Amino acid sequence: MAARFKTKFGIDFSQPQLILTALKHRSYLNVTNEPRIFSNERLEFLGDAVTNLVVTEFLYRKFPKKTEGQLSKVKSILVSKPVMAEIAAGMSLGEMLLINWGEEKTGGRQRISLLGDAFEAVVGAIYLDQGMETARRFIERYLLKDYQKILKRGLYKNYKSILLEYAQSTSKQPPEYRVVEESGPDHAKQFTVEVWVNGQKLGQGTGRSKKLAEQQAARQAIEKLGISPGDQLEK
The missing domain is CATH 1.10.1520.10 (Ribonuclease III domain)
Known part of the structure; x- marks a missing residue:
């Protein structure tokens, strides 16, 4: 070796x-x-x-x-x-x-x-x-x-953290994640989650866990808002 x-x-x-x-x-x-x-x-x-x-x-x-x-x-x-x-x-x-x-x-x-x-x-x-x-x-x-x-x-970022930072800077209210669907057997569950900010649905995600679904929903939200997750060192 x-x-x-x-x-x-x-x-x-x-x-x-x-x-x-x-x-x-x-x-x-x-x-x-x-x-x-x-x-x-x-x-x-x-x-x-x-x-x-x-x-x-x-x-x-x-x-x-x-x-x-x-x-x-x-x-x-x-x-x-x-x-x-x-x-x-x-x-x-x-x-x-x-x-x-x-x-x-x-x-x-x-x-x-x-x-x-x-x-x-x-x-x-x-x-x-x-x-x-x-x-x-x-x-x-x-x-x-x-x-x-x-x-x-921007493939490995915590999209939930980015969205939280944005929400707190604009309204002081954290994003709300809602599980809207669970499907599949116990060993292979699929979760669908929506994310709401300021009373508006901004994203939806699906994943094999609630956390993964929340990340996908947050990613969709920041794309919709035009937030670049690669901006940390550019600003």
Whole structure:
């Protein structure tokens, strides 16, 4: 695994076990009969902190005139699981994951949670083996290089938060979300939610959970209102 990682990413681990652990999902422990501490979860915990620090410092230096609130919003996008999962997929980390047959059958190598966690775990492993500067370069190369594209696409934002901010700035009243339909069996429910602002229906969304449906409704609302979710750093 360490040799494969070196060939692909140019990082030569002095402690090869670290990168092996970083790519070992807890499901694989059923194969190896190891305790849970031998999965990548501890390295993910460390890598999460390292990634947050690097991204925070990057934004702090890059945008000296932005407020703490603006920087926090952008950071939350860049360090979100969907973003890191997309980066990990582009790096083909999914192909390197150690998972059991059950995860393999259910598409674990493409799952957002597994890919996002793997990216953070790899960062944690690099930090322990190579130090902060190598970890920083890795994050900058793969996560921060195209940060502007990530922000402008607006694919990973919390649309409910954006709509809430708009509503509070215009009327002081928060948006109201109404579940108007539930369909499907218990194991595969579909929810339809409407969002109302100032007594006006602005959007409707459908999803496998109320939260997902609310996000879709909020997204439709901000599009209707002409709010650009990629504006955090442009204003």
